[in-house]
Amino acid sequence: MNLVKLRKLFYEEVAKCTRCGFCLPNCPTYAVQRTEAATPRGRNALTRAVIEGQLEPSAEIAASIFSCFGCGACTQACFPAVKTRDLVTADRELLVKAELHPRIMAKLAESLNEYHNISGDDNDERGDWRELIRGLPEDAFEKDRAEMAYFVGCVASFFPLAQRIPAHAAQVMDRAGLDFAILGGQEWCCGFPLLGAGQPEKMGRLIEHNLDKVAELVAELL
Numbered sequence: 430m431n432l433v434k435l436r437k438l439f440y441e442e443v444a445k446c447t448r449c450g451f452c453l454p455n456c457p458t459y460a461v462q463r464t465e466a467a468t469p470r471g472r473n474a475l476t477r478a479v480i481e482g483q484l485e486p487s488a489e490i491a492a493s494i495f496s497c498f499g500c501g502a503c504t505q506a507c508f509p510a511v512k513t514r515d516l517v518t519a520d521r522e523l524l525v526k527a528e529l530h531p532r533i534m535a536k537l538a539e540s541l542n543e544y545h546n547i548s549g550d551d552n553d554e555r556g557d558w559r560e561l562i563r564g565l566p567e568d569a570f571e572k573d574r575a576e577m578a579y580f581v582g583c584v585a586s587f588f589p590l591a592q593r594i595p596a597h598a599a600q601v602m603d604r605a606g607l608d609f610a611i612l613g614g615q616e617w618c619c620g621f622p623l624l625g626a627g628q629p630e631k632m633g634r635l636i637e638h639n640l641d642k643v644a645e646l647v648a649e650l651l
């Protein structure tokens with residue numbers, strides 16, 4: 430993303446913002462920070478000012494743009510349905526190019542490159558959620574071939590509060606007689622966090638790896 434592309438792709442969208450403020454009660458970052466820079470309206474104004482050349486990308490703008498959750502709740506309350514989340518995502522690419530992104534966004538990309546998951550855990554522990562199912566063999570749901578691949582995802586794989594999701598889902602699919610398999614340590618992050626980190630060009634390697642592994646499994650469904 431560069432300024433010319435940002436202007437071409439998003440100026441019409443950001444110009445729809447009338448600064449009415451109807452979105453403010455919906456925005457979780459405004460609810461906490463109570464500053465204009467933490468509102469959808471403020472983020473849109475900054476995007477527009479950068480596109481129009483009134484402001485240069487800066488650390489202050491980056492703080493506003495990178496604090497957006499990308500929840501999309503603002504668009505739900507917005508009469509012209511301004512896609513603030515999409516604008517913020519595009520802004521982030523520009524800010525990464527200008528090296529104004531927060532350090533944690535660089536760490537995220539490094540972690541995905543090195544560990545292939547968002548938490549920096551040993552990727553071979555992706556299937557540890559199976560320990561929640563009593564009496565299950567350690568390598569349960571791992572097969573050489575299956576009709577269906579179950580792509581569990583980083584959060585459900587590694588975060589204890591979410592691990593019950595794959596544990597329950599796998600039991601339901603198993604009892605329904607579905608022929609499915611997990612990729613275990615061969616599953617890598619899908620790359621979605623890189624979109625939010627303004628680095629979508631780094632997703633390709635992750636996507637290709639996962640597609641290759643699913644293809645090896647001869648999965649018909651994902």
Ligand code: SF4
Pocket residue numbers: 445446447448449450451452453469470473503506507508509510511513
């Ligand atoms: S984003 Fe929508 S609701 Fe929020 S200030 Fe702009 S036009 Fe109003």
Ligand code: SF4
Pocket residue numbers: 455456457458459468469472496497498499500501502503504513514
């Ligand atoms: S997408 Fe960003 S700006 Fe919109 S409501 Fe969510 S946190 Fe606020």
